[in-house]
Amino acid sequence: MDTKKRISMGVAALILIGVYFVPIWSISMDAPQYPEGIGMNITVDNIQGKEKNDLQNINGLNHYIGMKEINPDSIPELKIMPFIFGFLIISGVVIAIVGDRKWILFWLGIFVLLAIAGLVDFYIWGYDYGHNLNPDAPIKVPGMTYQPPLLGSKQLLNINATSLPHIGFYISLLSMGIAGTVWWKSKED
Amino acid sequence: MSKMLKKSLLWPFAVVAAIGFLSMGCSSNGEFGSSSDAAEKVYVAPGEHDEFYGFFSGGYNGQLGVYGLPSGRHIFTIPVFSQAAVNGWGYNEETKPMFQTSDGFVPWGDAHHPELSQTNGETDGRWVFINENNTPRIARIGLDEFRTQEIIEIPNSAGNHASSFVTPNTEYVTAATRFSVPMDEDNLQNMDVSIDSYKDNFQGTISFIKVSDEGHMNIDFQIRMPGFNYDLSHSGKGPSDGWAFFTSYNSEEAHTMLEINASKNDKDYIAAINWEKAAEYAANGEGKMIPGEHYRNYIDHEEGGVAKSELIEEVRVLDPRELDGLVYFLPTPKSPHGVDVDPSGRYIAAGGKLSTVIPVHSFDKMMTAIENEDFEGEEQGIPVLNYESILHGEVENPGLGPLHTEFDDKGNAYTTAFISSEIVKWDVETLEVVDRIDVYYSPGHLMIPGGDSQNPDGKYLVALNKITKDRYLPTGPEMFHSAQLIDISGEKMQLLLDFPTEGEPHYAQGIAAEKVKENQKRFYEIEGNNHPHAAKSEKETRVERDGNEVHVYMTTIRSHFAPDNIEGIKVGDEVYFHVTNLEQDWDVPHGFAMKGANNAELLIMPGETMTLKWEPKKVGVFPFYCTDFCSALHQEMQGYVRVSSEDSDVEVSYSTGQS
Numbered sequence: 047m048d049t050k051k052r053i054s055m056g057v058a059a060l061i062l063i064g065v066y067f068v069p070i071w072s073i074s075m076d077a078p079q080y081p082e083g084i085g086m087n088i089t090v091d092n093i094q095g096k097e098k099n100d101l102q103n104i105n106g107l108n109h110y111i112g113m114k115e116i117n118p119d120s121i122p123e124l125k126i127m128p129f130i131f132g133f134l135i136i137s138g139v140v141i142a143i144v145g146d147r148k149w150i151l152f153w154l155g156i157f158v159l160l161a162i163a164g165l166v167d168f169y170i171w172g173y174d175y176g177h178n179l180n181p182d183a184p185i186k187v188p189g190m191t192y193q194p195p196l197l198g199s200k201q202l203l204n205i206n207a208t209s210l211p212h213i214g215f216y217i218s219l220l221s222m223g224i225a226g227t228v229w230w231k232s233k234e235d
Numbered sequence: 236m237s238k239m240l241k242k243s244l245l246w247p248f249a250v251v252a253a254i255g256f257l258s259m260g261c262s263s264n265g266e267f268g269s270s271s272d273a274a275e276k277v278y279v280a281p282g283e284h285d286e287f288y289g290f291f292s293g294g295y296n297g298q299l300g301v302y303g304l305p306s307g308r309h310i311f312t313i314p315v316f317s318q319a320a321v322n323g324w325g326y327n328e329e330t331k332p333m334f335q336t337s338d339g340f341v342p343w344g345d346a347h348h349p350e351l352s353q354t355n356g357e358t359d360g361r362w363v364f365i366n367e368n369n370t371p372r373i374a375r376i377g378l379d380e381f382r383t384q385e386i387i388e389i390p391n392s393a394g395n396h397a398s399s400f401v402t403p404n405t406e407y408v409t410a411a412t413r414f415s416v417p418m419d420e421d422n423l424q425n426m427d428v429s430i431d432s433y434k435d436n437f438q439g440t441i442s443f444i445k446v447s448d449e450g451h452m453n454i455d456f457q458i459r460m461p462g463f464n465y466d467l468s469h470s471g472k473g474p475s476d477g478w479a480f481f482t483s484y485n486s487e488e489a490h491t492m493l494e495i496n497a498s499k500n501d502k503d504y505i506a507a508i509n510w511e512k513a514a515e516y517a518a519n520g521e522g523k524m525i526p527g528e529h530y531r532n533y534i535d536h537e538e539g540g541v542a543k544s545e546l547i548e549e550v551r552v553l554d555p556r557e558l559d560g561l562v563y564f565l566p567t568p569k570s571p572h573g574v575d576v577d578p579s580g581r582y583i584a585a586g587g588k589l590s591t592v593i594p595v596h597s598f599d600k601m602m603t604a605i606e607n608e609d610f611e612g613e614e615q616g617i618p619v620l621n622y623e624s625i626l627h628g629e630v631e632n633p634g635l636g637p638l639h640t641e642f643d644d645k646g647n648a649y650t651t652a653f654i655s656s657e658i659v660k661w662d663v664e665t666l667e668v669v670d671r672i673d674v675y676y677s678p679g680h681l682m683i684p685g686g687d688s689q690n691p692d693g694k695y696l697v698a699l700n701k702i703t704k705d706r707y708l709p710t711g712p713e714m715f716h717s718a719q720l721i722d723i724s725g726e727k728m729q730l731l732l733d734f735p736t737e738g739e740p741h742y743a744q745g746i747a748a749e750k751v752k753e754n755q756k757r758f759y760e761i762e763g764n765n766h767p768h769a770a771k772s773e774k775e776t777r778v779e780r781d782g783n784e785v786h787v788y789m790t791t792i793r794s795h796f797a798p799d800n801i802e803g804i805k806v807g808d809e810v811y812f813h814v815t816n817l818e819q820d821w822d823v824p825h826g827f828a829m830k831g832a833n834n835a836e837l838l839i840m841p842g843e844t845m846t847l848k849w850e851p852k853k854v855g856v857f858p859f860y861c862t863d864f865c866s867a868l869h870q871e872m873q874g875y876v877r878v879s880s881e882d883s884d885v886e887v888s889y890s891t892g893q894s
Contacts, residue, residue, distance in 0.1 A: 098819070099758075099819035099820060102819055102820075103819070103820045106792070106793055106818075106820075110866070110867065110868070184867070184868055185867065
């Protein structure tokens with residue numbers, strides 16, 4: 047691998063630092079009673095309201111239907127994720143220094159697997175919140191579950207919930223793309 | 236022949252029919268009534284905002300009405316000088332001190348003239364001030380939260396009518412006494428003397444209230460004035476900045492049957508006060524400090540949201556007989572009511588309510604006359620300028636009973652004529668009447684957004700009517716007063732809309748909505764709640780007994796109280812419910828009403844704490860509940876207090892959510 051490709055691989059790893067500063071995923075909700083919208087952003091180590099008190103207000107709404115309170119402190123994934131990205135950054139840089147093409151594939155494979163695992167975990171998390179309702183909930187709609195969509199929009203009562211990747215996710219995709227290109231281009235080396 | 240006769244007999248009928256047909260749909264000057272074109276101009280589609288906020292004094296309801304313009308929609312009422320049971324203003328422990336005066340607790344007021352704060356002669360959307368006529372006071376209302384934040388009492392004053400008008404950078408708010416009263420020469424203390432000693436003993440005062448950057452008000456100085464009735468005011472601007480003008484009537488100094496006895500003189504006076512010079516005198520310690528007990532009451536959310544009352548013992552008084560260049564009298568026909576300075580600051584229009592012309596003074600000429608000591612005499616030590624020397628001119632045929640004038644951005648003035656029930660538009664330079672429009676019935680003040688500032692929005696005019704007989708569905712002997720919205724953007728004035736207003740609005744002020752909206756508070760940060768009795772989470776809720784005082788630290792959130800079961804209260808206790816609303820969302824107040832309480836409810840905004848005092852008088856279990864529909868489970872938002880006999884040994888206990 048030539049220097050240029052090593053630098054590219056280094057860049058692929060290092061741009062992941064950006065993930066620490068921006069949200070990875072976003073859930074927005076629209077309803078007539080919330081004309082300005084309400085929503086939350088998932089970052090590498092936290093879940094935050096889009097506006098200052100959105101999370102509190104979402105929890106306020108959720109308690110009517112018996113959904114668990116969304117409490118970032120009680121979600122173990124948010125404690126692990128910073129280390130996963132840390133591992134990807136450091137290992138990516140090491141691979142760039144060593145310059146061994148086959149390790150890039152290995153790195154990419156782990157990255158993709160982690161990403162899939164993350165999405166599966168996110169789905170399970172959403173399934174649990176949407177189905178595992180408090181039997182004492184004030185409002186019970188027969189047959190109704192409140193699982194948010196994994197990707198795209200879904201109508202939950204009169205609330206339209208939209209779940210979309212945020213900048214952090216696209217940074218990850220870009221990182222994979224760069225690493226993949228480096229691997230592909232270095233075939234002739 | 237008979238045919239001819241028939242024909243000639245029918246002729247008059249034909250003429251009458253023709254006239255009737257021609258005049259159909261166009262009464263008097265064609266501007267009465269409205270058209271579909273007018274409807275379009277005032278239509279604000281659902282979800283869209285009005286272009287202007289209008290602040291209308293509530294007159295004898297003591298409050299301030301907020302209206303959207305051009306729709307005329309009543310948006311809100313801000314409680315100011317009168318208790319408002321709707322949200323506990325003046326009933327709850329936090330706001331009761333706002334009604335403190337040197338006469339004790341005064342729970343009602345007569346609110347007359349709102350005035351928006353200004354910066355560089357333009358409305359700035361920070362505050363609106365308003366005067367109270369009966370127990371002389373001035374309030375400051377913050378437009379960040381649409382709440383009264385401060386009320387200051389004016390000592391040595393009786394009937395605070397000529398206020399609250401601001402100087403171009405809100406350096407001062409002015410106030411002048413409507414009624415002169417007997418005051419001793421040295422200390423201006425009200426005296427026990429015969430009323431017919433008016434000419435010997437009665438005096439007036441004009442007050443200048445300094446406004447700090449945070450809005451806090453204090454009386455910088457008062458000016459002792461002859462015993463006239465002071466009516467209205469406006470500050471100078473541009474070249475006349477530094478001066479303030481006050482109309483007076485009763486220069487006859489009559490004390491009975493004023494309708495005759497105070498209407499004799501051909502001219503009364505506008506008092507021109509050089510406030511810049513007065514401020515200098517005051518800063519240099521001129522004049523003297525005299526006793527003048529008055530209260531300043533203020534409430535600040537950041538400081539805990541509990542009103543504080545401060546007694547101020549003294550006030551500085553300047554005497555124009557001793558200090559040169561302070562006050563000049565401008566002779567003005569006849570019993571002048573309004574005094575209005577045009578946007579250029581060069582002309583001072585008076586509303587001589589018994590005059591057949593509108594006299595307009597020139598500020599330049601006034602200054603020249605002062606320089607040349609062109610005086611026609613003196614009135615109780617105050618120089619009286621020569622009418623002819625200071626006059627810019629008189630507006631001829633302005634209608635009967637001209638009262639108030641506001642201005643547009645094109646050099647026009649608009650004056651209400653009370654007796655002839657019309658608004659007359661005239662050119663400020665040429666003094667020619669260019670248009671007039673009838674209004675229902677007798678108009679008092681009028682308002683153009685920014686119309687008394689240096690930068691009017693000359694789009695709409697609101698005529699505030701004093702009498703409103705048949706504009707709406709009848710509601711018995713009493714009815715709301717009427718306002719009429721008139722389009723002044725074109726050559727001809729056009730009536731667009733009638734809308735009813737609360738109380739008897741005297742004056743109104745208007746401001747572009749954009750200047751206000753961006754600074755709006757939507758809720759209070761719970762972390763910023765510095766109320767001494769706040770419970771900022773359900774964990775902090777508790778009930779504490781201290782002798783016969785019981786303090787309940789309670790929280791509200793959709794849709795429950797914590798605690799919702801309280802026991803151990805006894806007959807004869809003083810129970811204080813300190814209720815904190817934990818919500819952090821826009822427009823989720825919670826109400827709190829206690830059965831049998833002798834005051835009012837609480838209406839607590841998100842993040843805020845309010846206190847209701849309750850003195851239970853009967854044994855039993857009493858419910859309390861949320862009054863403001865807060866959620867699907869609002870009706871379930873309730874609780875119970877058990878009240879035991881005075882000698883019972885039931886211990887204080889409380890709980891939430893145990894079944």
